[in-house]
Amino acid sequence: MISKKMEERLNQQLNAELGAAHSYLAMAAYCDSIDMYGCAHWLKAQAKEELEHAMKFYHYIEEQDATIKITALPEPKCTYSSLQEVFETSLKQEKHVTALINAIVDFAISEKDHATQVFLEWFITEQVEEESSIIDLLHKLKLLKDSGEGLFLFNEELAKRKED
Ligand SMILES: [Fe+2]
Numbered sequence: 622m623i624s625k626k627m628e629e630r631l632n633q634q635l636n637a638e639l640g641a642a643h644s645y646l647a648m649a650a651y652c653d654s655i656d657m658y659g660c661a662h663w664l665k666a667q668a669k670e671e672l673e674h675a676m677k678f679y680h681y682i683e684e685q686d687a688t689i690k691i692t693a694l695p696e697p698k699c700t701y702s703s704l705q706e707v708f709e710t711s712l713k714q715e716k717h718v719t720a721l722i723n724a725i726v727d728f729a730i731s732e733k734d735h736a737t738q739v740f741l742e743w744f745i746t747e748q749v750e751e752e753s754s755i756i757d758l759l760h761k762l763k764l765l766k767d768s769g770e771g772l773f774l775f776n777e778e779l780a781k782r783k784e785d
């Protein structure tokens with residue numbers, strides 16, 4: 622069993638993960654609109670991952686015999702001026718999610734809720750990977766600046782991302 626307050630926090634996170642999927646899909650749509658199909662593919666895969674994260678929360682809440690609450694999502698940012706802005710926004714978003722996860726871990730510790738602490742461990746590791754892969758992409762974008770050839774190769778590289 623989890624507490625009512627924990628149920629609320631986990632539901633908030635479930636909806637935040639859905640919001641992240643929503644936002645990644647909007648970024649993918651921008652990339653498709655500027656014909657950067659590889660980047661769009663990468664961002665669609667990212668959106669799918671966020672949905673999987675949401676479902677992990679869904680199953681955990683259900684497993685704990687608590688109630689799942691799906692809420693309305695905020696409208697995501699849909700207009701971007703560059704790929705740089707897309708990946709900067711995604712890094713900001715991931716940092717925000719990391720902070721949310723950390724706050725739930727702190728709460729689980731304060732409640733001596735060991736089961737939720739263990740459940741959240743996977744997300745802590747995942748967030749380190751998420752932030753690191755986006756930082757890597759931002760470094761690459763910085764290096765190639767506005768080189769057409771560089772952007773072509775960047776797009777090709779992102780097109781290779783495998784879907785799980
Ligand atoms: Fe996530």
Ligand SMILES: [Fe+2]
Pocket residue numbers: 641671715718751
């Ligand atoms: Fe993420």
